Amino acid sequence: MTTFEELEPKEVFNHFAALSAIPRGSQNEKQVSDYIVNFARERSLEAYQDKMYNVLVKKPGTPGYENAPVLILHGHMDMVCEKDPGVEHDFTKDGIKLIVDGDYIRADRTSLGADNGIGCSFILALLDSKDIPHPPLEAVMTVMEEMGKVGASEFDVSQLEGTRMVDFNWVTDEQILAGCAGDISCTIDVNAEWVTTPQNTQALSLSIGGLLGGHCEFDIHLERANGIVVLARILNSLAKTYDVRIARFEGGAQNNVIPAHGELVLVVQKADKAAILDAIKELEATLKNEFLVADPGLKVTVTDAELSSRIYSQTATRRVGRIAALLPNGVISMSRSIDGLVESSSNLGTVRATDDGLTFTCTITAGVSSRKHDIFERIRELAEMAGGGTEFKQFGLDAPEFPPTRNSKSVPAAVAAFKTVHGREPEVLVSSCSLELGFFVNRIPGLDTVGIGTELQHLHSTKERVSHPSVARSWKVVRDFVGRLKD
Structure with missing residues (x-):
């Protein structure tokens, strides 16, 4: 059985091990940022x-490449932090345990952080190299990519001289990325209209589990169950017959993750408890059948919960259920120009309890800005129509799309490098996902940009894994690619 220490290329995997030992969830990047700065300065x-902890490292070109156009390398330091229920892991303090499982590397019941730890490892390996011919390099590693791409939006591009850029935040080694979508997120605050919990009531905790979850862009077309939407659907069904009130509603990891878990605590009349439990069992059977292929592990668990002193009003309970049911979620439109490409989508990513009630967060992704803004405005209209003090706000940034570069030289160089390594043509893709690249190409005129990736699976989930043979293949492509950029 292969151990991690035996994996090749060591010049990449040694850096991935070092990064994985450092806690680096979004908004907790200072330690990894300091590590990279020290790494660079130790190598002169x-x-x-x-101030955001974004890092820029500059390395001169190797002999014969000193006067070549500067190449910008890009990746992001932060990772999505997910863990299975019952797992004791503090993402603010604990590193990731790396496990070699056949041809893949995974973590121990947590997310892995190969998104984008492998990409940053490619960058560190290039900065560390002494035997790879390359042009002058400007390595940009950003923070908070997984929370609205805040780091890239705040990065001062005036520091850069590069006219070409390669991004390593891609999910397959079978494609060369030539363009991608943009995104925007929003929040919907719903008031609980708190009332005193009446007598003769019982609290029930409804937990959704067993879901695959996944990335809200790469996996949205798979039509997996959304844990928040499923719980809201159960709520709405019960509320048609019984007096049920929300005491607490929580779910989802973060806005760009399809929710794999959630908990809805309902307060019901004691006299209705048995009938409600039967109704939930019936609803679970319906849902399991509905998601038999897309999400076969779906499970609803009901347990008694502690009765709180206050609950949502009946009107507010119904308002929450209706908003969750009507929010755009999943694929909204398909491209008519590129077969099989998702043009626009929306993900109801989180619900969080607040002092006043709760907050929903949605992320909208689209390859056409007008589509993105149309969905955004539809959600605004829904919030206004809901009434009861429901508030709609933009969350984070309006990330622009990255359109393909006209007359690109970077894309053909990447294609040629791929052909040298693989012996065949790659697919050149314009993707429906949203990356940070739009923040660079829209502020650096004529920036010639391309993406090179590795095989990553089940991103933003505890099943996340990376193919180590794919890393080895992609590293060969990267080495060949940078060597082609002499002029």
């Missing part, structure tokens, strides 16, 4: 760190 490379 120029290193800059901004």
Whole structure:
């Protein structure tokens, strides 16, 4: 059985092990940022760190490449933090345990952080290299990519001289990325209209589990169950017959993750408890049949819960259920120009309890800005129509799309490198996913950009894994690619 220490290329996997040992969830990147700055300075490379903890490292070109156009390398330091129920892991303090499982590397019941730890490892390996011919390099590693791409939006691009850019935040080694979508997120605050919990009532905890979850862009077309939407659907069904009230509603990991878990605590009349339990069992059977292929592990668990002193009003309970049911979720439109490409989608990613009630967060992704903004405005209209003090706000940034570069030289160079390594043509893709690249190409005129990736699976979930043979293949492509950029 292969151990992690035996994996090749060591110059990449050694860096991935070092990054994995450092807690680096979104908004907790200072330690990994400091590590990269120290790494660069120990090698006498120029290193800059901004107030957000974004990092820029500059490395001269190798002999014969000193005067070649500068190449920008890009990746993001942060990772999505997910863990299975019952797993004791503090993402603010604990590193990731790496497990080699056949041809894949995974974590121990947590997310892995190969998104984008492998990409950053490619960058560190290039900065560390002494035997790879390459042009002058400007390595940009950003923070908070997984929370609205805040780091890239705040990065000062005036520091950059590069006219070409390669991004390593892609999910397969079978494609060369030539363009991608943009995204925007929003929140909907719903008031609980708190009332005193009446007598002769019982609290029930409804937990959704066993779901696959996944990335809200790469996996949205798979039509997996959304844990928040499923719980709201149960709520709405019960509320048609019984007096049920919300005491607490929580779910989802973060806005760009399809929710794999959630908990809805309902307060019901004691006299209705038995009938409600039967109704939930019947609803679970319906849902399991409905998602038999897309999400076969779906499970609803009901347990008694502690009765709180206050609950949502009946009107507010119904308002929450209706908003969750009507929010756009899943694939909204397909491209008519590229067969099989999702053009626009929306993900109801989280619901969080607040002092006043709760907050829903949605992320909208689209390859056409007008589509993205149309869905955004539809959600705004829904919030206004809901009434009861429901508030709609933009969350994070309006991330622009990355359109393909006209007359690109980077894309053909990447294609040629792929052919040298694989012996065949790659697919050149314009993707429905949203990356940080739009923040660079829209602020650096004529920036010639391409993406090179590795085989990553089940992103943003505890099943996340990366193919180590794919890393080895992609590293060969990267080495060949940078060597082609002499002029």
